[in-house]
Amino acid sequence: MFTMLTAAELSARLRSEGYRVTSQRLGVYEALASSGAHLTPERVLERVREQHPSMSLNTVYEVLETLTRLGVIRRADVSAGPRRYDANVAPHHHLVCRSCGMQEDVPCDDVDGSCLQPPASDGFEVEEAQVAFLGLCSDCRDPATLR
């Protein structure tokens, strides 16, 4: 798993980078990190509004970008469709369901990819290798159990 920052830790982090501490920023982080999932901005808004009913979608977009710049969350766009963010910033891979779009983290340790090497590439500077395992989640595999 990953360890979620406390409000105090996040506040300190924000201030140390010159960002102001606002209830929206703390709320968005808490909503995303406590979910343990990859959320779209829309889903983040739903969760944050339980605590901050006046939060606007626009602000959610803004804050998610700020937190990404801070390095406490990351964008996790594995495929097309709405953007997703993830509070787990440790390196990891993804399980992606082709049918429902569900995304799940896979710790690097669980994947035998130790020999994965980037190609010799003309001038391209590889920063990160990202592995997505595409397939069908158990719910979509066995639709009888759904709904």
Add this chain to the structure above:
Amino acid sequence: MFTMLTAAELSARLRSEGYRVTSQRLGVYEALASSGAHLTPERVLERVREQHPSMSLNTVYEVLETLTRLGVIRRADVSAGPRRYDANVAPHHHLVCRSCGMQEDVPCDDVDGSCLQPPASDGFEVEEAQVAFLGLCSDCRDPATLR
């Protein structure tokens, strides 16, 4: 590289699956395959219009889906943003530039990922492992050479 289908081969393929052969379908395939790149529907339209000025964007979407169902092209959505298609249907990985969004194919053989194994997963059926190397392309690395 990959071998692009001739118009005759594509026509035969379409007919054998019960699809009609239209100049739009041949044109879209030719535009995508001859580019050797991952194109967005918008970019495909630009290229096709050189030959078929009346082609509509809507039809490009439609035809790209049809050709994907036929299995002669594939969707190559590595990250968020506009959808992209690729005429290279052989298994391969991707180089993705974080700055300009450029996508380039990397043949599997050029990547040492031979030991890449999906995680033991509760009910998730892995169909494919997709590797994206994220980083900066040579143009974005050295902006002086641009524009």
Add this chain to the structure above:
DNA sequence: ATATATGCAAAGGGTTTGCACTCCC
């Protein structure tokens, strides 16, 4: 001849932008 495919226009999602108001420092 007829059903499939196309083109057009409008609608629909997701994201960005402009600007006045708010509130953290």
Add this chain to the structure above:
DNA sequence: GGGAGTGCAAACCCTTTGCATATAT
């Protein structure tokens, strides 16, 4: 007090939908 941050509304881009027309079989 001042500027960064927020909320609202409109604009924007990408994609889908509905329907009348054209065309491959």
